Amino acid sequence: ETGVTQSPTHLIKTRGQQVTLRCSSQSGHNTVSWYQQALGQGPQFIFQYYREEENGRGNFPPRFSGLQFPNYSSELNVNALELDDSALYLCASSLGTLGSPLHFGNGTRLTVT
Amino acid sequence: AQSVTQPDIHITVSEGASLELRCNYSYGATPYLFWYVQSPGQGLQLLLKYFSGDTLVQGIKGFEAEFKRSQSSFNLRKPSVHWSDAAEYFCAVGTDIAGGYQKVTFGTGTKLQVIP
Numbered sequence: 318e319t320g321v322t323q324s325p326t327h328l329i330k331t332r333g334q335q336v337t338l339r340c341s342s343q344s345g346h347n348t349v350s351w352y353q354q355a356l357g358q359g360p361q362f363i364f365q366y367y368r369e370e371e372n373g374r375g376n377f378p379p380r381f382s383g384l385q386f387p388n389y390s391s392e393l394n395v396n397a398l399e400l401d402d403s404a405l406y407l408c409a410s411s412l413g414t415l416g417s418p419l420h421f422g423n424g425t426r427l428t429v430t
Numbered sequence: 431a432q433s434v435t436q437p438d439i440h441i442t443v444s445e446g447a448s449l450e451l452r453c454n455y456s457y458g459a460t461p462y463l464f465w466y467v468q469s470p471g472q473g474l475q476l477l478l479k480y481f482s483g484d485t486l487v488q489g490i491k492g493f494e495a496e497f498k499r500s501q502s503s504f505n506l507r508k509p510s511v512h513w514s515d516a517a518e519y520f521c522a523v524g525t526d527i528a529g530g531y532q533k534v535t536f537g538t539g540t541k542l543q544v545i546p
Contacts, residue, residue, distance in 0.1 A: 321473070350534065359436075359520055359536040360474070365527075373527045407473055415524060415532045416462045416481045421473030 319344055321422035323408050329428045330398050338393045338425045340408030346420065348413030349391040351383060354405040354424070366391055367413050395427075403429045432457040432525045434537035442543040443511050451506040451540050453521030462524035462532065463504045465495055468539075469517045477519075480504065491515070516544045 322341045330336050342349050348367045352360035362375035366385035380396040389410070395402055405426050409419035433456045443449050455461055462481040466474040478489025485497040495506045504521060521537045 348531070352536075359538040362533060362535060365531075365533065367531060372529070372531050373533045409474075409534075411532070413531050415526055415530060416479070417524075417532060418464060418476045418479055419466075419474070419534055421466075421475070423471070423473045426471075 321408060321410050321420050323406075323422035323425050325425060326423070327426045327428075329430065332398055332400060332429055334398050335394065335396045336398060336427060338395075338406050338408075338427070340391045340393070340410075340422060342389045342391065342408075342410030343420045346410035346412060347389055348411045348417075349385055349389065350409045350411070350419060351391070351393045352407040352409065353377075353402075354407055356404070360407055363393070365413075372413075398429045400429050403427060432461075432523050432535050434521050434523050434535055436519075436521055436537035436540050438540045439538070440541045440543070442545060445513050445544050445546055446510050449506075449508045449511045449515070449542070451519050451521075451542070453504045453506065453537060454502050455504060455521070455523045456502065457523055457525055459526065461504075463495075463497060464522040464524065464534070465489065465493070465504075465506050466520045466522060466536075467491075467517050468520065474520060477506070481524075511542075511544055513544045513546070516542055518542070 350365040351363040365373040405424040411417040465477040
């Protein structure tokens with residue numbers, strides 16, 4: 318079974334730009350969750366998609382948006398980048414039901430200058 | 431709202447010594463609890479999970495955790511630490527969001543250093 322893959326692994330952007338991060342979920346998983354992990358912090362929940370619909374969102378502004386595709390892969394888009402958006406962005410796939418463990422990719426390291 | 435507290439930001443243990451990492455959660459209903467480990471620059475790997483049954487659960491790499499409802503705790507333990515266990519450890523709680531779907535909330539993590 319293939320695991321969760323994220324691309325790119327590293328990215329440098331300038332303040333005000335837009336970025337798209339991509340995630341391929343583990344086979345058999347229909348739910349994708351995105352997390353932001355700032356340096357020295359725990360992962361913070363951004364949002365979650367189940368079968369192409371957003372079914373949960375954390376305390377992030379609307380400039381953070383996402384998509385899930387029919388093959389359950391997903392994108393995270395961030396508009397109007399700010400310096401504080403610099404972080405490791407983690408994607409996790411799961412079955413989405415209570416008790417289902419998350420399976421994480423290795424993340425995308427975003428640096429905003 | 432649910433929350434997870436890991437009171438120890440950083441712990442140092444000697445190789446071969448025992449380890450206990452603390453975790454307290456806050457959630458009104460039955461919690462689904464997880465421990466994950468993260469090596470530098472990597473994603474998170476599941477060590478173990480609990481949601482019912484025996485309150486002592488076994489995980490990978492020789493780790494175990496004990497659920498204590500009265501203390502709202504889910505502490506992670508290992509009898510003898512190996513140098514390769516040096517990493518950051520995250521406790522997490524899975525909670526119900528509308529319709530039976532799960533949202534997972536993480537603690538701030540405990541960084542484990544292992545000295546020879």
